Amino acid sequence: MKYDILIAGVGGQGVVLASRMLALAAMKSGFHVSTAETIGMSQREGSVSSHIRIGDKVSGSLIPIGQADLLLGLEPAETIRNLPFLRKGGKVLVNTHAIPPASRPPGSPEYDPAALLSFLSECYPEILCSDFTELAEDVGTYRAANVAMLGAAVGARALPFSEETLKAVLDAEIPEKYRAVNRAAFERAMKCIRFISGT
Amino acid sequence: MTDKKLLMGNEAIALGAIEAGVQVVTGYPGTPSTEALETIIRYADRCGIYTEWSSNEKVALETAVGAAYSGAKALVTMKQVGLNVASDPLMSLSYIGVKGALVLLVADDPGPHSSQTEQDTRAFGHFANIPVLDPATPQEAYEMTKLAFELSHEFEIPVILRTTTRVSHSCGDVEVAVAEPEPVEAVGEGFVKDRRWTIFPRLTAERHPWLEGVQEQLSERFSELPFNSVSGTGKIGIIASGVSALYVKEAMESVRYSEELFTLFTVGTVYPFPEKAALSFLKEIDRLIVAEELDPYLEEQVLQLIGKAHLPVDVYGKKNGFFPVGGEYNVNLVTDGINLALSAFGESLRLSSAVPAISKEKLPPLPVRAPTLCAGCMHRTVFYAFKQAAKQLKKETQADTIFSGDIGCYTLGNAYPLNMVDTCLCMGAGVSIAGGLSRTNPQAKQVAFIGDSTFFHSGIPAVVNAVYNGADITLAVLDNRTTAMTGHQPHPGIGLTALGSASKAIEIADVVRSCGIEFIKTVNTVEADSLGSCVKAAKEAMNFKGPSVVVFKGRCAGITKSGKYYEIKPEACTGCGFCVKELGCPALNLDADKPVIQDSCSGCGLCAQICPSEAIGIGGVKL
Numbered sequence: 001m002k003y004d005i006l007i008a009g010v011g012g013q014g015v016v017l018a019s020r021m022l023a024l025a026a027m028k029s030g031f032h033v034s035t036a037e038t039i040g041m042s043q044r045e046g047s048v049s050s051h052i053r054i055g056d057k058v059s060g061s062l063i064p065i066g067q068a069d070l071l072l073g074l075e076p077a078e079t080i081r082n083l084p085f086l087r088k089g090g091k092v093l094v095n096t097h098a099i100p101p102a103s104r105p106p107g108s109p110e111y112d113p114a115a116l117l118s119f120l121s122e123c124y125p126e127i128l129c130s131d132f133t134e135l136a137e138d139v140g141t142y143r144a145a146n147v148a149m150l151g152a153a154v155g156a157r158a159l160p161f162s163e164e165t166l167k168a169v170l171d172a173e174i175p176e177k178y179r180a181v182n183r184a185a186f187e188r189a190m191k192c193i194r195f196i197s198g199t
Numbered sequence: 200m201t202d203k204k205l206l207m208g209n210e211a212i213a214l215g216a217i218e219a220g221v222q223v224v225t226g227y228p229g230t231p232s233t234e235a236l237e238t239i240i241r242y243a244d245r246c247g248i249y250t251e252w253s254s255n256e257k258v259a260l261e262t263a264v265g266a267a268y269s270g271a272k273a274l275v276t277m278k279q280v281g282l283n284v285a286s287d288p289l290m291s292l293s294y295i296g297v298k299g300a301l302v303l304l305v306a307d308d309p310g311p312h313s314s315q316t317e318q319d320t321r322a323f324g325h326f327a328n329i330p331v332l333d334p335a336t337p338q339e340a341y342e343m344t345k346l347a348f349e350l351s352h353e354f355e356i357p358v359i360l361r362t363t364t365r366v367s368h369s370c371g372d373v374e375v376a377v378a379e380p381e382p383v384e385a386v387g388e389g390f391v392k393d394r395r396w397t398i399f400p401r402l403t404a405e406r407h408p409w410l411e412g413v414q415e416q417l418s419e420r421f422s423e424l425p426f427n428s429v430s431g432t433g434k435i436g437i438i439a440s441g442v443s444a445l446y447v448k449e450a451m452e453s454v455r456y457s458e459e460l461f462t463l464f465t466v467g468t469v470y471p472f473p474e475k476a477a478l479s480f481l482k483e484i485d486r487l488i489v490a491e492e493l494d495p496y497l498e499e500q501v502l503q504l505i506g507k508a509h510l511p512v513d514v515y516g517k518k519n520g521f522f523p524v525g526g527e528y529n530v531n532l533v534t535d536g537i538n539l540a541l542s543a544f545g546e547s548l549r550l551s552s553a554v555p556a557i558s559k560e561k562l563p564p565l566p567v568r569a570p571t572l573c574a575g576c577m578h579r580t581v582f583y584a585f586k587q588a589a590k591q592l593k594k595e596t597q598a599d600t601i602f603s604g605d606i607g608c609y610t611l612g613n614a615y616p617l618n619m620v621d622t623c624l625c626m627g628a629g630v631s632i633a634g635g636l637s638r639t640n641p642q643a644k645q646v647a648f649i650g651d652s653t654f655f656h657s658g659i660p661a662v663v664n665a666v667y668n669g670a671d672i673t674l675a676v677l678d679n680r681t682t683a684m685t686g687h688q689p690h691p692g693i694g695l696t697a698l699g700s701a702s703k704a705i706e707i708a709d710v711v712r713s714c715g716i717e718f719i720k721t722v723n724t725v726e727a728d729s730l731g732s733c734v735k736a737a738k739e740a741m742n743f744k745g746p747s748v749v750v751f752k753g754r755c756a757g758i759t760k761s762g763k764y765y766e767i768k769p770e771a772c773t774g775c776g777f778c779v780k781e782l783g784c785p786a787l788n789l790d791a792d793k794p795v796i797q798d799s800c801s802g803c804g805l806c807a808q809i810c811p812s813e814a815i816g817i818g819g820v821k822l
Contacts, residue, residue: 010568012799020205022368027205028374034336035370038312039230045785046570058336061369064530071413077565084555084562103783104569105615109564119563123556124770142798 001031002055003160004059004063007149008082009074010099014146019180021150022159024169026054029161034045035151036061047100050185054160066153068099070158074132075099076116078111083123091158093193097133128156128193135188140181145175151186155193163190202378208366211337211373212304215344217380221274222299223266224250225259228685229278229655230313231367233307236276240379240697245657252688255626255656256281260288267297267357269390272348272383276304279318284657286327291398293328295404299386300351302344303329303359308528309492313684315606316626317525319494320361321440324444324470328410330358330417331359331470332426337371339467343426350384350420354413360750361469363492363619364527365746367444370626374558414471422475426467429480431458435546436484436499436512438477440466443490446533453534453551459492460548472500481510486541489516492528504583504742519781573763574786575801577724577753578677582612582619583782583805585646585675588741591734594646600644600741601636605629605658607650608684609677627657634661634670644741645672645772652682652690659714665746666715666733673740674748676707679755687758711748718747725753727761727804727817756801758760763802766818767794778806778815 005022009015016037029055030117051063068086072080073094086092098113121127132152136144147150147170154163167186174182208216212235216224224243226236236250243250249266253259256277263273269486277285282305289303305323308314324331332347334340340362396400421427439447451457464480466473481504482489489498498516505512515521521543522528523537534550538771541548572579589600597711604620605628606608613620622632629647637645649658665672682688689695694704698806720736723729731750740747774793778784786800796806796818807815 011570020492021372026202026204031372033370034374036365037368039368039369047568058338058371058445059449060335060442060530061365061371062446062529064449064534064553066553077568081560081565083557084559087553088556090556100788101568102778102785102787103569103615105567105569113565116563116565131771165431170705185250187227 001106001160004055005062005067005070006068006082006085007050007052007072007074008078009048010078011048013074014143015050017072018146019052021166021169021173022052024173025159025161025166028165028169030057031055031160034059034061040041047081048081049078060122070153071120072153074146074149076113076120077111078117079193080120092120092127093149093152093156093158094120094127094129095132095149096129097131097145117127128197130154130192130196131191132189135192136185139184139188144182144185148183148185148189149187153191155190156197200377204373204375204377205370205374206337206341206370207234207370208334208337208340208362209234209368210238211341212360212362213342214375216274216302216348217242217383218377219249219345220272220383220384221248221348221349222271222386223263223273224248224276225253225262225273226276226690227253227259227281229281229306229683230684231308231362231364232281232304233685234367235304239274241696246380246382248383249383250697252690254691256285256415257288263301264288264292264297267299267301268396269386270299270801271386272300272352274302274304278314278318279305279307280314280316282320284626288375289329292325292367292404293397295396296355296412296571297351297357300348301357301424302351302559303348303357305359305491307361307363309363312364312602318492319496320359321469321496322494324361325496327356328414331357331361333361333469334366335442335445335467336366336370337602338373340366341373341375345469350417350516354415354417354717355367356413363441371388393716394796396821408567410671418471418474421468421471421473423450424468424473427473427476429462431460431462433458434458435460436462436464436480436487437490438464438466438487438501439490440469440497441492443492443528443533446492446528446530447537449530450534450537450550454548457768461802463509466497469496472504474504477501477504478508479563481505481508481512484512486544486735487512487514488521488537489514490522490528491652493525515543556793568614569614570611571614571783571785572608573801574731574754574784574799575756575803576608577679577751577756577803578612579617579782579784579805580730580753580805581675581677581722581733581751584730585737586617586619587734588737589644591738592741595729598642598644600646601633601640601726602769603629603633603645603647604638605647605649605653607653609648609650612648616678626653630661630665630672631657633664633672634668637671646741647672648675648677650683651676651678651680651707654693655705659710662714662716662746662748665780670746671744672746673743673745674751675737676748678707678750678752679757680752681758683755683757684783688756707750708748716746716748718743718745719750721750721752723753724751727802728808730805730808756803760821761802762820763817764818764821765802765804765807766796766797767812768816771812771814773812773813773814781809782806
């Protein structure tokens, strides 16, 4: 068994936390796991990604080009930036909530989220997208968008472990103060994706 | 009782050190090494481990040396450029050796992701005669930490545990021997007076042959260790160390019967090079591919050995262009290098790479998302103030201003649209570089920026020099009361130790006053109308003849929020976009040509102070 997940987003969106939750759930399910995270200078509002490699064997933590089984995109442009990692037939889940870059140095392309989202749906007709930031905001805080996307991945049957295993990890890892709102975001996103994808 | 944990490489190293019985731990924060000491801090009280953040890496190493002279097991942690700062004591220490044990965790940063250099600590170990272990995974990092302590104690020599970003910052499942760290033993007899602890030319001359002898003994020992392993029986040899060895293994999986085509020699104990083990590997192969990040260290070792033993083996590596000389490696890059070598020896076989669903070339243009100062960061206010002060001075006196930066979050002042860093070199260099610039550009104003932690790290000698030699410079201290970039560690100015207990807080203004600085101003940046006083202080300091210092005190938006947020009054906003264009604040964006303030606003009020239409005001309170 080998299952590679890439989470892409912007510094501050909780990519590292989401990746830790998936890694713990994979380990609990008896797999080896190896992650690579963006920590340090690039975290400051820059593009960030986490690679989570799950399998029967220990491997280097970086996913090779064209081998990710699942791409969890917390932001449209960052999703597209990481598309080359996705294997043919791999799954993509996208948070349609765009985060414009902090500044636009002369000569850098303009950010047109709508155009990028339509590029994504042309490339991947089966793509699952929703505004998970808004969904999280509705249940309490936009900050829970990362956990909402984990719920969405469960709803899309895109993870190599059970819903219960992941929920147990979330309950154990998220401080009590934030547990209820994260749980609510997780459940709502899971149901939302089940509804969209008809699973 | 063994246990399985999900550990970051740095956490695994910390647990390995505690199991090895480490008694004294020192370090200076630096990506990607920081979490090792932070993890020890969590267990320090419970396990009885003395732990400190030292003022810099040299001090950290010397503190650990004192402990190791006393028979203690000591660990010192730093990033690769920190080793440069610590290299003075380390070079001498190799001759003196240690009594307890001394392990240096040095984290390299291929890429680099968060560093000034792509230096290779394996080569540094070679240069310094200090043994180097090079783990590939968090599990190996944990085991090699314990080995490092054993070797250091047995051979009475410091040992470097060298990691890279993908080991230190990778999380993996690690099998640990003890489920919960247990208290370590107390230090035994302590320091025993002996001439061996006082370096002197005669002692160095006596010890040099011993030092060289230890290298030979260690090379022999390393040849027997399981961290160096050979797999496969093929005539094409591949040698790799650290995480690159995992990339090679994965690249080879793309062909069937790869073990009959290739023989892989994985080197875990890289310096002294395990010559015996390497020789028996080299004798069984016809050709050798070297896959390693950073320096061609293994390549040079094998080339030397092949020459020495007159072996008929051709080597394909960085030196003849088969692999990139710099940058971080990955499976794709290693696959390409091996394929290039295979084609050079006329082999028809190729390793295959997966074809992505969409290649990079087919992606639409994407926004550039460079790292930038956080929303509400006090540095933005200070940079903007100096920009205004410099503009005014230019108008009044035609003088240009050169801005020298330093190492920390505030290096991001270089980003568009602030563009406030004209030079940046290494920790503490900004002040002295400004001094040098003042000698050669007398018509220009010189401003150096330095953070609070960097000031204590290596800024002080440069201030002393500026006073001593009368440099006409202005030093702006960006005092946000923390070591922000590496994750908010305390420092000598805070009044807290690594473990959070109270200590004497050293006032930066007092330090520079005692150094003889005559112009000193302290400005509070926390107030929402602080821009005016920042500009005023900046200008006064720049107009002062001789060295001047302004300490800007504020808070790090990453840990302390103002409790407020700002919003744009739509009826007053003319849509000029001045706030967005001038500041580059991540909380400010243009939406359909009108500025909008995002949720990430942390209420510094800088935008409200510069808005030409006074269209920005406090929106409310934020929890």
